[in-house]
Amino acid sequence: MLPLVLLGAGPDGCGPVRGKPTTLGRKQMSLLDEGTGRRASERAGLDTGDPDPAGATALRAMSDARHIDDFDMRHLRYFLTVVRAGTVSAAAQELRISQPSLSQQIRRLEQRVGAALFIRSSRGVELTTGGRAFLREIQGIPSQLRSAIAAVAPAPRVWSVGVCGGVPADVLIEVENGLSGSRLHGGRDAGVKLRMRSVGTADQDELLRHGEIAFGIVRLPVPTPHLVRAVVWDEPLGLVMAREHPLASRVEPTWSELSRQRLLWYDEGCAPGFADTVPAHLARLGWNSVLHPVDRDEHALFLHALQTTADLVALRPRRAVEREPNLVWRPLPTSRPPRERLAVTAVSGSRGARSLHKVSGERGWTFFAE
Incomplete structure (x- = not known):
């Protein structure tokens, strides 16, 4: 299980927030899966009359989450920073990591999603068709996660x-x-x-x-x-x-x-x-x-x-x-x-x-x- 890191800016509004990652252990996840599955089984034979019985939405979300267990939120921050900066070197400077390290992380993200996200050139980077689609779908995730945390904080x-x-x-x-x-x-x-x-x-x-x-x-x-x-x-x-x-x-x-x-x-x-x-x-x-x-x-x-x-x-x-x-x-x-x-x-x-x-x-x- 990889760490979950919130996207954000540092105190100067430029660099990333430096904080300790929060990791959900596999044992905890397996217990959560087991409990969710058991409750779903108990509901399976009940006719509640509700087209979306309590917990069904959460169950679907858990099913989706299993497919991205090995996805690191840090890579979304890296991807979004490169998109905004226009070059890997400028993004690396903003993130305060080395350019080779950032390039390697972007390649790992592309391997994970199974498609090239950027076209590299001497002038910088441009999004591929797949990269634009990826950006369209994920750019709201940081604010949604932040809103979820704020709702219960x-x-x-x-x-x-x-x-x-x-x-x-x-x-x-x-x-x-x-x-x-x-x-x-x-x-x-x-x-x-x-x-x-x-x-x-x-x-x-x-x-x-x-x-x-x-x-x-x-x-x-x-x-x-x-x-x-x-x-x-x-x-x-x-x-x-x-x-x-x-x-x-x-x-x-x-x-x-x-x-x-x-x-x-x-x-x-x-x-x-x-x-x-x-x-x-x-x-x-x-x-x-x-x-x-x-x-x-x-x-x-x-x-x-x-x-x-x-x-x-x-x-x-x-x-x-x-x-x-x-x-x-x-x-x-x-x-x-x-x-x-x-x-x-x-x-x-x-x-x-x-x-x-x-x-x-x-x-x-x-x-x-x-």
Whole structure:
């Protein structure tokens, strides 16, 4: 019997989870087979009137499982990593094993399934017809297994929450009060704690899917279809500038004045979706801004850039910067300014998603399914 290893990412979201394999011994399996077979025999002569009597589904699953007793879940992780990476060398680096060892494991998988799964070339690997069929059938297994474990596992005492840059303290307090409330799951999550950690929006998707974080806090929109979202902050954006900026004395700068300013803005990696939609909105209003991107949304860097660059302004909600003495906020010259919407996200169908849906109803958050 080979070990069962859960698929997943390591703490940095790239490498595999390192853990001790869980092995079901042959003696234990034989006892399970014997018990299942005996119960099936006892039911054989009974007419229950149920087309699928209790245990019949489990019996079929056990029959299927006997045919893959010698299949190692580790090979599925290797296969999926090679598919995603596109080359064996890149996959080996991500898995933190040698390339020859990974190639050998892939060959063993191909021998086990009885068909070639990849076409090798100098450019990397491509799936064969059989490889595409194999991928189609097995890619849901890791999440199904993870869901099965989660269904019977006790509710976690700590929820890990990924937080994108620039989230106001008011939002973190609101999320903390909501998700750590005592009424989640009818009281089963009473006393749950949140562990907030800085995670860029672009990295949250993978960490959510692999269970490294239970929730993410992001700026909408996010181009991820399998997440549920609960909007906890929806504010109009306005101009932010250093107190010494030439436009700081203007009550409402004009589009003409703004055309001579550069916009301190998010790099696409910091805020996918949001980084594109807001400049497009501004262009429709008449400001084709020249972007000055930042690859990390840290408040200290944000302040430094605004205070040391004469023709630079930023966009933020008023409440996000009103306590900052070195900055001033001015409204945009429009009745339809772009908005910043911050949302809590979770993987659709997960325990976190169910909790988020319940909390949204209690707190008045706007909840969206996929």
